[in-house]
Amino acid sequence: MTTTQEAPALVPRFDDERTDRKLAIICSKGSLDMAYPGLVLANAALGEGVETHMFFTFWGFDMITKARMNDLKFTPLGNPATHLPQGLGGIPGITALATAKMKRQIADVGVPPVPDFLLQIVASGGHLWACRMSADMMQLEADDLFEQVEGIISAADFIEKTDGAQLLFI
Amino acid sequence: MPVTTIAERDIHIDSEGYLTDFDEWDEDLACDLASQIGIELTDAHWQVIRFLRADYRAQGQTPTLRRVTVVGGIPTKTLFGLFPTKPAKKMAYIAGLPKPQGCV
Numbered sequence: 226m227t228t229t230q231e232a233p234a235l236v237p238r239f240d241d242e243r244t245d246r247k248l249a250i251i252c253s254k255g256s257l258d259m260a261y262p263g264l265v266l267a268n269a270a271l272g273e274g275v276e277t278h279m280f281f282t283f284w285g286f287d288m289i290t291k292a293r294m295n296d297l298k299f300t301p302l303g304n305p306a307t308h309l310p311q312g313l314g315g316i317p318g319i320t321a322l323a324t325a326k327m328k329r330q331i332a333d334v335g336v337p338p339v340p341d342f343l344l345q346i347v348a349s350g351g352h353l354w355a356c357r358m359s360a361d362m363m364q365l366e367a368d369d370l371f372e373q374v375e376g377i378i379s380a381a382d383f384i385e386k387t388d389g390a391q392l393l394f395i
Numbered sequence: 396m397p398v399t400t401i402a403e404r405d406i407h408i409d410s411e412g413y414l415t416d417f418d419e420w421d422e423d424l425a426c427d428l429a430s431q432i433g434i435e436l437t438d439a440h441w442q443v444i445r446f447l448r449a450d451y452r453a454q455g456q457t458p459t460l461r462r463v464t465v466v467g468g469i470p471t472k473t474l475f476g477l478f479p480t481k482p483a484k485k486m487a488y489i490a491g492l493p494k495p496q497g498c499v
Contacts, residue, residue, distance in 0.1 A: 235399040236431045237412040237488055239481050265498055272460055274480030335461065336499045345461060348471035
């Protein structure tokens with residue numbers, strides 16, 4: 226009688242031992258379309274166990290400013306990728322229309338609005354940082370910012386925090 | 396299609412190890428799958444797994460992490476606690492479902 230050796234079961238590798246991967250995403254844009262790439266990728270990275278930091282600077286600061294984060298806009302103006310005639314972009318009301326349409330498209334695929342998305346990112350372990358220079362330029366303070374932002378930090382602080390991290394500039 | 400043996404049962408899997416046949420799974424197998432990846436199932440885990448199975452049956456696809464929170468009612472932080480590091484993938488594996496395809 227032969228005894229067959231049972232091969233070890235094929236189990237997905239979840240790489241729990243590997244804890245060094247780190248991602249930093251710099252969000253420098255404040256339009257609705259440019260807010261999402263950073264959010265989606267941060268969320269995806271966190272879901273894969275990657276330590277993720279988001280740094281909001283210049284127009285990206287709007288993504289974490291209480292007064293603006295619910296009201297990011299999208300315009301076809303200056304954006305030939307929309308394949309719309311550029312003259313259209315200058316017509317009053319078009320920005321509102323384009324923004325509403327984009328919000329609907331985003332919601333239709335089950336993706337949340339910016340504040341809810343940031344909440345999910347933080348709940349998943351993500352870190353949100355505000356840029357010191359942008360805060361100074363726009364004369365904003367911690368109170369003006371989304372509660373989940375961990376701090377207002379300088380460029381040097383950011384470079385320290387992201388030692389060894391993969392970097393993404395949006 | 397690859398077949399692997401877990402707890403003396405032959406199950407069909409994809410190239411990574413996720414189950415490919417919805418009906419080959421049962422709750423006993425779930426315990427074995429979980430122990431393969433170092434997880435011991437508690438009631439909290441079962442709540443998630445049962446939601447995943449029911450939602451897959453209803454929607455035809457594995458729910459994303461967000462859907463488990465928004466529709467299933469289990470907070471994201473809890474999911475990361477129950478299924479550390481790669482919650483969506485681990486949940487799907489233990490529930491005998493494919494990896495979720497959605498982005499958020």
